Amino acid sequence: MKYANVDKIYQTLPLENIPWNSETPPEALVNLVKNGIVRPCKTIDLGCGAGNYAIYLTGLGFEVIGVDSSPTAIKMAEEQAKIRGVRCRFVVADLLGDLHEVTDTFDFAYDWEFLHHIFPEDRETYIRNVHKITNPGATYFSVCFAESDPQFGGSGNYRTTRIGTTLYFSSESEIRELVSPYFAIRELKTVDVSSKFGPHRAVSLLATRR
Template structure:
């Protein structure tokens, strides 16, 4: 296998690579279908395999790493989410977070009076989320589900759907399915918020659309034009902008999109 950057240049994204998680030295192969170059899996099989690999990867992260060492596991909600409430743009309603991890923000919204639900592909993450919610004495729901899979079993619709820095885990060829799932979850007069890494960010080498992180995840860095094209099929834009986000290891740039469904 060639170098990571060499594969990006050759194929547009990596096919297979292994990595270590925490100090456990457990290799996990991340397989990306090359169906666009011929001989690949069908779309549904590709999504199934990719979902399985991501679930395995995330279960290892949440099972093997200390929560304080997981880069995105931040207990205090970001200022952007808090400001939505403080500015009265968002008031208590039925809300769901996609890719909730250990449920930090779901618990926050529940404490603020929201009917809050969290979804994650990792059983281990949801197990931790439920325990933390019980320990905190807050009432919220947590569901194990693949946001790239068949979510037809989720019959509820929500006033506010959001993903906080989840979309960069979803590669371009899978994003249409993701947006279709989101569209089905949002009420007619509801809203959807997405915040994801911007390609203008200097993180993880600072160049390229696909970048590998120190814990082995591979992320797709986007821009406003891509988000406008992706969401525009189903949503009207209230806001689309670049923002600075404070993370565990400094400030990074992200693309912020707040939208409403077109049937509303």
């Protein structure tokens, strides 16, 4: 993942033009809470961007830390939390680094449409980090673009977006192989996800930390 490019996106594009930025929490995340699959607990939002979902969960009683590599995004998140009067923390950190900036461990970790920014050669480093900062029995929820998605050309695993980022589109089997050594898979499926620029197909993972 080219972190500098992501920070440049936050510096140069209005939030409404950034494809992954949405103030409305995704239905899948809302349903996890609504159905009691996750309850208020210590939570980490991995690749939190401008902090919308971290702020949403904090408002429901979760104790949330949002982490992102973009200092610009983190500043925006802190400003939004202050405006909305919620107490959640935001940290600038390289999620492929040693995560020394994150000193807590968590009972719920999630990355919403973040993993497709990480290429296969770096994914084991990332999933080890998620394992390291979660408690035994913690819930991990991840949603990333599926290789069956028709967006951005509709074929091949590597695709370039309209804003110039390159993403990796995954199969269910790739995600299973990636996470199985570290997490027990509870649910793995390909789903339709709505977004501000149209629907797309995504691989949805719900797992428990071993």
